[in-house]
Amino acid sequence: MELRDRINAALKTAMKEKQQARLSTLRLINAAIKDRDIAARTSDDGPDGVTEAEVRQILGRMIKQRQESARAYEEGGRLELAEAERAEIGTIEEFLPRQLSEEETETAIDRAISETGASSIRDMGKVMGVLKERYTGQLDFGLVGPKVKARLS
Incomplete structure (x- = not known):
């Protein structure tokens, strides 16, 4: 199954099961992918949109951003916000391939x-x-x- 399809299926499941935190993260992922799609369409690259590799890059960047945020929250003594960032990282990582040893x-x-x-x-x-x-x-x-x-x- 294509990565976008997996994300959309997870989004629908999260809606049905009323998993608000997960739903929020999945919507952020979709928004980032759609932003990149729009940018690709407006450039001279053509109307193809975003490739699987680009989606993985987007997800990787989102994880890195959340790791930095979690670190900043911990340093600021905001452990509940750091924990929320880590939960988002867990959701995003579900769609990335396994990290190499x-x-x-x-x-x-x-x-x-x-x-x-x-x-x-x-x-x-x-x-x-x-x-x-x-x-x-x-x-x-x-x-x-x-x-x-x-x-x-």
Whole structure:
């Protein structure tokens, strides 16, 4: 089932079961996707809308935003708001593929380096491009970047 269809099905279920917090998060996800659809239609890219990879990027960005918010709330002593952010993260993560383990991450990096023929730090962009194309939503690129850099140095 396509990611959008899964999100819409979850939205309908949340409405029927009167899960207000979950419903709110699912509506935010839909709104973010529709915003990106509108932006894609108004640009010269064509009327195709948002791809699955772009939806995963949107979800990944939403998780990162909520992690930062939860951290800020904790530092400010607002634990109930931090907990609400974490609940939203849990809902969003349901629609992302499983995160790769440390070993799988290392294997993915090695494979991307060998496929691109990267030999120096100047090739880091190529390697990161391959990883982002294949593993969006499965890797934390903030952690992967330094690993790739270390391998190419």
